[in-house]
Amino acid sequence: MMETQNIKYDIFIIGGGINGAGIARDASGRGLKVYLAEKGKVGSATSSWSSKLIHGGLRYLENYEFKLVAESLREREVITKIAPSITKPLPFVIPHTKKLRSKLLIRLGLFLYDNLGGKSKIPKSSKINFNKKYQNILQSKFSDGFQYYDVKVDDKKLVEMNIDDAKKMGANIAEDTKVINANRIDNYWEITLNNNKKIKSKILINAAGPWINETVNNVLKINAKKSIRLVRGSHIITKKLYDEEVAFTLQNEDNRIVFVIPYKDEYSLIGTTEVDVNSPDNPSISDEEKIYLINTINNHFIRQISEEDIVETYSGIRPLIEDFKEASKVTRDYVFDLNCENNNLPLLNIYGGKLTTYRKLSENVMEELSPYLPDTKTKNWTDSKPL
Numbered sequence: 445m446m447e448t449q450n451i452k453y454d455i456f457i458i459g460g461g462i463n464g465a466g467i468a469r470d471a472s473g474r475g476l477k478v479y480l481a482e483k484g485k486v487g488s489a490t491s492s493w494s495s496k497l498i499h500g501g502l503r504y505l506e507n508y509e510f511k512l513v514a515e516s517l518r519e520r521e522v523i524t525k526i527a528p529s530i531t532k533p534l535p536f537v538i539p540h541t542k543k544l545r546s547k548l549l550i551r552l553g554l555f556l557y558d559n560l561g562g563k564s565k566i567p568k569s570s571k572i573n574f575n576k577k578y579q580n581i582l583q584s585k586f587s588d589g590f591q592y593y594d595v596k597v598d599d600k601k602l603v604e605m606n607i608d609d610a611k612k613m614g615a616n617i618a619e620d621t622k623v624i625n626a627n628r629i630d631n632y633w634e635i636t637l638n639n640n641k642k643i644k645s646k647i648l649i650n651a652a653g654p655w656i657n658e659t660v661n662n663v664l665k666i667n668a669k670k671s672i673r674l675v676r677g678s679h680i681i682t683k684k685l686y687d688e689e690v691a692f693t694l695q696n697e698d699n700r701i702v703f704v705i706p707y708k709d710e711y712s713l714i715g716t717t718e719v720d721v722n723s724p725d726n727p728s729i730s731d732e733e734k735i736y737l738i739n740t741i742n743n744h745f746i747r748q749i750s751e752e753d754i755v756e757t758y759s760g761i762r763p764l765i766e767d768f769k770e771a772s773k774v775t776r777d778y779v780f781d782l783n784c785e786n787n788n789l790p791l792l793n794i795y796g797g798k799l800t801t802y803r804k805l806s807e808n809v810m811e812e813l814s815p816y817l818p819d820t821k822t823k824n825w826t827d828s829k830p831l
């Protein structure tokens with residue numbers, strides 16, 4: 445038998461990834477009644493399959509994404525401040541390769557990277573000579589390069605901390621709970637869950653990440669204006685390839701970059717790849733992706749690795765906005781699609797985004813929805829309150 449709850453929530457969120465979690469925290473802190481349903485465990489999908497970086501995205505400068513990089517750099521500062529226990533600034537070294545990006549281009553990129561985000565506590569970039577440093581790691585064909593800083597993060601924990609705060613402020617968080625249907629009825633949304641409960645809400649937010657197309661088509665049954673492109677990114681984990689607390693940004697001949705990041709004291713995290721896929725479910729690395737990542741290491745490091753060195757792999761699906769470009773050139777920015785009926789009962793579909801920008805995205809969601817929440821606190825608060 446269906447069980448209809450009498451409470452009418454202000455906001456119902458589909459999806460407990462970083463975006464859903466960030467919105468739940470922000471909205472609860474403004475005194476709103478929030479219900480979030482997550483079909484698995486919070487933070488157990490894309491948001492824990494990332495490269496675990498809070499970063500400006502140096503590479504996006506090549507695609508002229510100055511606004512996204514500036515916002516991400518500002519957020520890097522904010523997230524480091526509000527979540528010090530799970531973030532750590534880390535130097536990233538780019539070995540220079542004559543055939544690829546020129547030194548002038550990299551220096552220009554790093555100048556922008558150092559300055560686009562405004563004042564920062566994170567150290568600025570510099571040139572680096574491999575006669576003095578890292579000659580034990582890099583092959584002798586690399587004589588010099590550059591060093592810049594980004595921040596590593598425990599991505600899953602970041603989701604959980606947002607969820608914990610939201611709960612403390614009264615949000616109802618339901619794990620292992622799939623949204624299977626949602627309809628506008630009179631003056632509320634009626635959302636049906638797979639445990640037979642029906643929840644009423646004034647506003648519905650679709651933060652289903654790479655499942656957004658599936659949710660729009662099968663749960664909401666609406667015609668959405670945007671579409672998402674599913675691009676798998678895979679990582680391999682090896683026993684640590686070197687002892688230094690430094691990451692490498694390795695350039696490949698296909699113009700893509702691969703990060704090598706110190707991981708959990710004993711390991712190196714190496715990724716990522718970009719492969720178009722049809723389904724967001726059960727992503728896993730292919731042999732080609734493993735070889736691509738192994739070859740990248742073997743083309744740069746003295747230490748050579750093979751498949752036997754891989755201790756673990758994981759893959760995630762990037763929910764990128766479809767704009768029919770090469771995967772590496774598709775924007776990592778987010779887009780909102782607000783769908784209303786007679787200027788009432790809003791549905792907000794969230795497309796794209798990055799871990800790094802989740803907090804700003806959440807703030808922007810509240811601003812977008814403010815006309816429908818007239819009595820709600822408008823003052824932003826999540827940039828200063830520690831998680």
Ligand SMILES: Cc1cc2nc3c(=O)[nH]c(=O)nc-3n(C[C@H](O)[C@H](O)[C@H](O)COP(=O)(O)OP(=O)(O)OC[C@H]3O[C@@H](n4cnc5c(N)ncnc54)[C@H](O)[C@@H]3O)c2cc1C
Pocket residue numbers: 458459460461462463464481482483484485486487488489490491492493494495496497498499621622623624651652653654655659663676677678716759760761762763796797798799800801
């Ligand atoms: C390989 C890779 C590396 C990345 N590296 C970085 C990085 O280093 N830094 C960075 O800033 N960004 C990075 N990103 C991007 C970042 O990880 C994602 O943008 C972000 O995690 C997406 O969060 P989300 O909340 O939209 O999606 P998700 O984390 O996938 O959350 C969506 C949730 O919705 C749930 N859901 C779906 N349908 C339903 C339903 N019907 N009912 C209930 N729940 C449902 C899912 O179970 C899922 O948990 C990376 C992405 C990938 C794939």
